[in-house]
Amino acid sequence: xxxxxxxxxxxxxxxxxNPSRRTLLRGGVAAAGGxxxxxxxxARGAGAAISQHADPLITDxxxxxxxxxxxVDARPYGLPSQYEKDVVRRDVPWLTADSKSSVNxxxxxxxxxxxxPNGLCFERHHGGIAEINPVDHRLMINGLVDNELVxxxxxxxxxxxxxxVYFLECAANSGMEWRGSQLxxxxxxxxMVHNVMYTGIRVRxxxxxxxxxxxxxxxxxxxxxxxxxxxxxxxxxxxxxxMVAFKMNGEALREEQGYPIRxxxxxxxxxxxxxxxxxxxxGDQPWQQREETSKYTDLLADGQARRFxxxxxxxxxxxxxxxxxxxxxxxxxTVITGLxxxxxxxxxxxxxxxxxxxxxxxxxxxxxxxxxxxxxFYFDFDWDGSELLIQSRAMDEQxxxxxxxxxxxxxxxxxSIYHNNGIQTWYIKQDGSAExxxxxx
Amino acid sequence: MSKYLLKPLAVASLLALAHxxxxxxxxxxxxxxxxxxxxxxxxxGEDAKNRVGPELNNLLGRQAGTVPDFKYSKxxxxxxxxxxxxxxxxxxxxxxxxxxxxxxxxxxFAGLRKETxxxxxxxxxxxxxxAAGTPAETESKAEExxxxxxxxxxxxxxxxxxxxxxxxxxxxxxxxxxxxxxxxRKALPDxxxxxxxxxxxxxxxLPVGRGTVAQGExxxxxxxxxxxxxxxxxxxxxxxxxxxxGTLEDDRPEKTIGSYWPYLSTVFDYVRRAMPFGNAHSLSDxxxxxxxxxxxxxxxxxxxxxxxxxxxxxxxxxxxxxxNFIADNRLEEPAYAAKEEPCMKECKPxxxxxxxxxxxxDVTPDSEDDSVGAGAIE
Numbered sequence: 001x002x003x004x005x006x007x008x009x010x011x012x013x014x015x016x017x018n019p020s021r022r023t024l025l026r027g028g029v030a031a032a033g034g035x036x037x038x039x040x041x042x043a044r045g046a047g048a049a050i051s052q053h054a055d056p057l058i059t060d061x062x063x064x065x066x067x068x069x070x071x072v073d074a075r076p077y078g079l080p081s082q083y084e085k086d087v088v089r090r091d092v093p094w095l096t097a098d099s100k101s102s103v104n105x106x107x108x109x110x111x112x113x114x115x116x117p118n119g120l121c122f123e124r125h126h127g128g129i130a131e132i133n134p135v136d137h138r139l140m141i142n143g144l145v146d147n148e149l150v151x152x153x154x155x156x157x158x159x160x161x162x163x164x165v166y167f168l169e170c171a172a173n174s175g176m177e178w179r180g181s182q183l184x185x186x187x188x189x190x191x192m193v194h195n196v197m198y199t200g201i202r203v204r205x206x207x208x209x210x211x212x213x214x215x216x217x218x219x220x221x222x223x224x225x226x227x228x229x230x231x232x233x234x235x236x237x238x239x240x241x242x243m244v245a246f247k248m249n250g251e252a253l254r255e256e257q258g259y260p261i262r263x264x265x266x267x268x269x270x271x272x273x274x275x276x277x278x279x280x281x282x283g284d285q286p287w288q289q290r291e292e293t294s295k296y297t298d299l300l301a302d303g304q305a306r307r308f309x310x311x312x313x314x315x316x317x318x319x320x321x322x323x324x325x326x327x328x329x330x331x332x333x334t335v336i337t338g339l340x341x342x343x344x345x346x347x348x349x350x351x352x353x354x355x356x357x358x359x360x361x362x363x364x365x366x367x368x369x370x371x372x373x374x375x376x377f378y379f380d381f382d383w384d385g386s387e388l389l390i391q392s393r394a395m396d397e398q399x400x401x402x403x404x405x406x407x408x409x410x411x412x413x414x415x416s417i418y419h420n421n422g423i424q425t426w427y428i429k430q431d432g433s434a435e436x437x438x439x440x441x
Numbered sequence: 442m443s444k445y446l447l448k449p450l451a452v453a454s455l456l457a458l459a460h461x462x463x464x465x466x467x468x469x470x471x472x473x474x475x476x477x478x479x480x481x482x483x484x485x486g487e488d489a490k491n492r493v494g495p496e497l498n499n500l501l502g503r504q505a506g507t508v509p510d511f512k513y514s515k516x517x518x519x520x521x522x523x524x525x526x527x528x529x530x531x532x533x534x535x536x537x538x539x540x541x542x543x544x545x546x547x548x549x550f551a552g553l554r555k556e557t558x559x560x561x562x563x564x565x566x567x568x569x570x571x572a573a574g575t576p577a578e579t580e581s582k583a584e585e586x587x588x589x590x591x592x593x594x595x596x597x598x599x600x601x602x603x604x605x606x607x608x609x610x611x612x613x614x615x616x617x618x619x620x621x622x623x624x625x626r627k628a629l630p631d632x633x634x635x636x637x638x639x640x641x642x643x644x645x646x647l648p649v650g651r652g653t654v655a656q657g658e659x660x661x662x663x664x665x666x667x668x669x670x671x672x673x674x675x676x677x678x679x680x681x682x683x684x685x686x687g688t689l690e691d692d693r694p695e696k697t698i699g700s701y702w703p704y705l706s707t708v709f710d711y712v713r714r715a716m717p718f719g720n721a722h723s724l725s726d727x728x729x730x731x732x733x734x735x736x737x738x739x740x741x742x743x744x745x746x747x748x749x750x751x752x753x754x755x756x757x758x759x760x761x762x763x764x765n766f767i768a769d770n771r772l773e774e775p776a777y778a779a780k781e782e783p784c785m786k787e788c789k790p791x792x793x794x795x796x797x798x799x800x801x802x803d804v805t806p807d808s809e810d811d812s813v814g815a816g817a818i819e
Contacts (some may be wrong), residue, residue, distance in 0.1 A: 084449040099669075100481065100620035101718070113555045127715065128477065140628055142637055147619040148628040184799040209620035220639055227715045230639065279636050294702045297766065305701070309769045313777075320767050323799070324611055351783065355795030360785045361527035393783065401783050403776035411774040415694055419771070427795060436799035441789065 030198035059344045084110075088347045089120060090187060095176075100128035101227075103170065105191030108317070108339065109325040114165070114367050114374050118249050120303075123256045124170055124192070127226030130276045134260040137168040137224070139206075139244070140423065143282035146211030153260055158243065159201035159209075164243065164266070165373045167341045169193040169312045171269035171296055171418040177405070181425075181436040189424065189436060190317040193341070195374040198264050200245030203238045206280070216282040219287075221263050224278040231272045232286035237310075244277060267343030267372040268310040269418070270295050301413025312343035314402050315421035316350055316377070316394035327432030339374045342396035347375040349395045354381070355390030356425060356439040357404070358433035363392065388428040389439055406441045472565025475558045479550070481719020485569045493667045493719070494548060500527050501563075502572030505543075516545030525620025530568075533559050547662060549720050633765070640710040644756035647709070650726040651751035654743065657735025660728055664717050673739040683739035686761070703763040705755065709733050 066083040070101045080087065091104035123129075134153045142148040170192035176182045183189050207219070212235065219238045223229040233242070243264040246253060253259040258275025271291055286292070286308075298306040318338035321327045327334060340347045342383045346369050351360040363377040377392070405422030427437040476485070482493035487494035495508035506513040506521035520543050525531060535542045535560045538552045553559045616623045640646040662671065670676050673683030685695030694700075698708055715721050715727045724732065734750035737743045742760065750758075771777060 048795040097680075098481075117604075127718070127721070131696075138619070140632065140636055141625075142628060142633045148633055149619070149625040150628045150632065151625040156626050159622060180797040180800070182800045184801060205622070209622060209624060211620065222636070222639075226719075226721050228721075230714070247720070273563040279638065281637065283641075285641060285643075287710075288642050288704045288707055289639070290707050293697065293704060293707050293766075294698075299689060299694060299696070299701075301690065304765050304767050305689075306769050306771070307703075307766045309771065313771065351785070356785065356789070358789040358793055360788070375556075389795070395783065399780040402776055403774075407774075411776065414692075415689075427798075437795045438797040440796050 019380050020071060042344065044195050064152055073235065077405050078291035087120070089122060089191075092183070092188060101126050103172075104191060105187045106194050107187050107317045107324075108193075109186050109189055111319070112337065112376065114195055114339075114376050115249060116196060118196070118251065118254050118257070121196065121248075121254070121257060122192050124270065125225070125227075125228055125256070129256050130223075130225040131255055132224060132260060132276060137260050137278070139261065139277060140279045141206060141210040141282070142279070143206070143220075143283065143397070144213040144216035145214065145282050147209075149210045153246070156201060156206075156246065156261065161199055161201055161338075162243065163197055163199050163239075164264070165195065165197045165368070165370050166264060166393055167195045167264045167312075167374045168270045168273055169308070169315075169341070169343075169374060171271060171312070174420040174422070174424075175417045177422075178409070178416060178420055181438050184320050184436050186317055186322040187324060190319075190339075192270070193339075193374070195339075195341075196248045197250070198243060198245035199247035199250070200243040200261075200264060203242040203244060203263070203280075204240075206236075206244065207238065207282070210282075212282055215284045217288050218283050220279075220283065220287050221272070221274040221277060221279040221317070222279040222281070223258070223274045224276040229291065230287065230289045231274060231291055232289060233272060235282070237265065237268070238280075242320075265310075267312060267345075269296065269312055272310065296418060298412065298416040298418050300416065309419055312341070313419060313421045314336055314340075314342035314347070314349075314394050314396040314400045316340035316402055317424050318352070318392050318393040321390070321428060321432070321434050322426050323434045323436055327383070327428065330432070331383050334381055334383040335382070336379040337383060338363075338377055338392050340365075340377055340392065340394035341372075341374040342398075342400065343372060344400060345397040346371055346373075347394055348397045348399075350375070350377040351393045351395075352377075352379040353391040353393070354388045357391050357393075357423065357441075360393065385407070385430060387430060389437070390426050390428055391423050393423055404441060407439065465565030467560045467567075469561070469568050471557075471562040472561035475553070475562040476565050478553070479562070482548075482550075485566065489569075497566055498569045499571055499677040500566050501529075501532075501570035503527050503570075505531075514543075514545050516543050529563060532563050536562065547663070550722055551720075551723065560655070565666075580730070585635075638710075638713060640706045640708045640713075642756075644702040644706065644752070647706075647752040647755055648726040649752050650730050650748055652727045652729070652731025652734055653749045654731075654734045654738040654746045657731035657738070660724065660732050661735045664724070665732065668718065673736065682736060686741075689762070689765070689779070697740065698736055699742060699761065701762050701785065702760055703766050705733065705737070705758050705760055709755070791802060 024216045051261040066156060087107055087110040089104040089106060091099070091102060093099070093102075096102040103124045104118055104122055111120070135151055138153045139156065140149070141151075174189055177189055203219075217235050219233050219235055221231055221233060243266075244261050245264045246261050248254065248257060253262060255308035258273075258277065259391070261277045263272070263274040263277050269298050292307065296309075298309050300306065316338060318324070318336055320335070320337050336352060338350075340350045347365065350365060353360045353364045361379070363379040365375050369375055375394075402421060402423055405420075408420065408422045425437050425439050427435045429435070465666050479494075479497075483495070483497050484490055484492055485497040485500075489498050491508065493513045495511040495513070503526065504521045504564075505525040505527060506518040525543075527535075531542075533556075537804055539546050539548045539550055540552075553562065617626060619625075619627070638646070668676055668679040669682050672678075673681065681695060681697050683697050685697040685700035688694045688700060689696070696702075702708065709729060712724070712732055713722075713726070717723065730750050730752075734743070734748060737750070737758065738746065739749065740774035742758065
């Protein structure tokens with residue numbers, strides 16, 4: 001390890017396995033891409049404007065036209081169609097030491113709209129998934145308060161509730177890409193983000209119930225999992241828009257998202273959204289916990305490190321087409337779509353480039369435009385079948401513009417791991433397949 | 442309400458009495474869940490390897506301390522040589538209190554509290570043991586499931602109802618006088634003390650205690666080295682804890698306690714909070730002081746093996762990299778500070794070239810090689 005060549009990507013960020021040792025790789029994607037393209041061509045045959053033969057899918061009576069299917073009791077909790085079974089979270093096992101302290105990725109290339117389905121929200125745990133019976137769960141408030149309090153779940157549900165849609169992005173999302181393009185799929189380069197409607201109560205109400213003393217400036221939030229995850233959060237943020245959520249997208253939080261309750265810290269890095277939340281401590285200084293000193297601090301080229309880099313900056317990515325979702329229909333009318341978000345507010349605009357960032361056109365944002373929520377954008381165009389270098393560039397309502405990766409590297413170096421919001425480039429080849437690349441500036 | 446619920450409880454107890462088999466029936470599926478407590482250290486099934494603990498295939502019928510290539514405690518090897526073979530009875534007793542049954546075992550696990558958990562996990566392990574008579578067990582369980590489930594279903598709500606309706610917050614209790622909504626109740630001092638374990642750089646929150654480098658070395662070698670390496674160099678992809686001084690500006694910086702972490706209090710807090718992985722909260726406060734003292738020694742912050750760390754001298758010890766942490770100044774970077782209307786046409790001088798292609802074209806988990814790596818995310 002000490003004698004690595006300088007261009008060895010093994011230690012990108014905190015380290016990435018040298019792909020040259022992973023012999024299967026090139027063959028693997030060729031096969032997968034080929035299958036997708038073949039399937040696409042078959043579909044084109046049936047759907048093409050000029051057809052020589054009547055389509056038997058139309059002229060023949062199909063099984064599903066004839067035989068009744070399952071009744072209403074067969075699927076008490078509905079699941080996606082069998083034809084969607086590959087739409088799942090995936091991990092990259094060699095990134096971390098143990099699956100109980102690891103991460104997997106949201107399949108962004110399979111989704112549309114702005115809401116992430118509960119079962120597909122990426123997971124990040126530090127001591128595995130805690131399984132807690134809600135009647136056994138307690139939330140404590142202690143420290144610089146007039147009354148140190150304990151709440152049951154029943155107590156919490158008696159506070160006034162609110163519903164808010166927020167994105168949650170891991171600060172390390174795209175962290176493997178600091179040294180250059182690495183992973184071939186937006187699920188892996190950008191999949192540590194999800195967007196959910198939370199139902200919960202205001203942290204402000206909880207803290208006021210205990211009565212924060214004037215010298216109380218920080219709150220330590222703590223989880224009940226085996227890592228007893230902790231982060232220090234300024235009281236202003238907690239009093240502003242933080243929530244204790246017990247529902248996501250209308251149903252109970254999933255266990256892997258912190259059931260029965262998690263902290264919602266809108267716009268700020270996902271690590272602070274403490275899951276299995278069990279305690280708030282009010283203090284006059286930050287606690288300098290592991291996840292805000294040794295981790296989630298951003299090492300710069302000069303050896304200094306930024307700490308408390310909470311906001312997630314303006315960012316976007318094209319989710320389709322992308323390496324896992326090639327263009328399969330050939331030239332002609334084509335939809336480019338993707339996601340944009342900013343921890344500093346709403347997205348004001350998204351631009352798309354087809355030529356690697358030389359020329360840009362404004363994309364169309366469709367669907368709800370909410371504060372600190374992902375925005376869905378589309379760019380509809382007539383593809384002439386030539387090679388493309390597609391990019392998206394987001395601007396938020398405060399006027400911050402998504403930077404290029406080269407601009408980020410010039411300012412920070414390549415060892416920051418966290419907060420990589422640089423513009424992503426997908427190289428679209430003539431056969432419609434896509435690859436993660438970087439381009440000249 | 443509690444009166445109403447008494448009835449099923451009584452039925453449940455009767456069932457348990459009348460059907461001792463049902464009460465102790467082994468459930469391999471439930472056991473798989475219990476086994477999660479063991480998974481941090483033990484593997485079982487196809488491809489199982491020795492980790493912190495030995496692999497557990499064919500455990501039933503095995504002589505204790507005999508898995509090849511696993512370094513057992515002398516105590517466990519001696520027990521095996523004296524004839525200890527793992528079966529229902531011996532495993533039950535061991536899992537109830539490992540250190541009592543095999544005095545001197547390396548297994549730092551405190552034991553399973555519930556008899557049902559012990560029986561279930563043994564049932565689960567039997568499914569990986571050829572010598573175990575699993576078919577017979579499965580059958581005897583199949584005869585009883587309805588009653589067993591009923592008993593469990595009836596018993597559960599009684600306990601929980603008692604907990605939430607009775608002891609903790611009586612429904613007809615007076616409305617508390619605190620706050621705006623008068624919700625929740627006052628925390629008791631013992632409760633706050635149990636959870637309020639965080640330590641700050643100024644030493645606030647530290648428990649009274651002490652431990653030396655030499656004492657820490659014993660605990661570290663026994664408990665921590667299996668993942669973090671004998672010298673803190675990190676095994677496999679587990680975190681490196683020592684070394685790396687002077688590498689922060691390198692292409693491959695090594696961020697350790699000595700080279701990167703700003704505060705010693707973080708080490709104490711985190712070890713006491715979450716370590717050892719898979720068996721958190723198993724070290725005494727003095728044990729944590731000792732391990733932290735040893736980590737200072739591994740990082741050359743202290744050089745004397747006789748050094749003793751205590752709540753009295755703790756706050757006086759500084760880590761070398763503290764001054765290199767700065768506030769968030771991202772918005773001063775040119776790209777953010779400009780806030781200019783972005784360029785739309787001819788933004789680059791000529792046609793754009795590809796300068797780098799994806800290093801990893803197919804990130805599909807690789808069965809051949811996926812146990813190797815350096816850990817991009819921690």
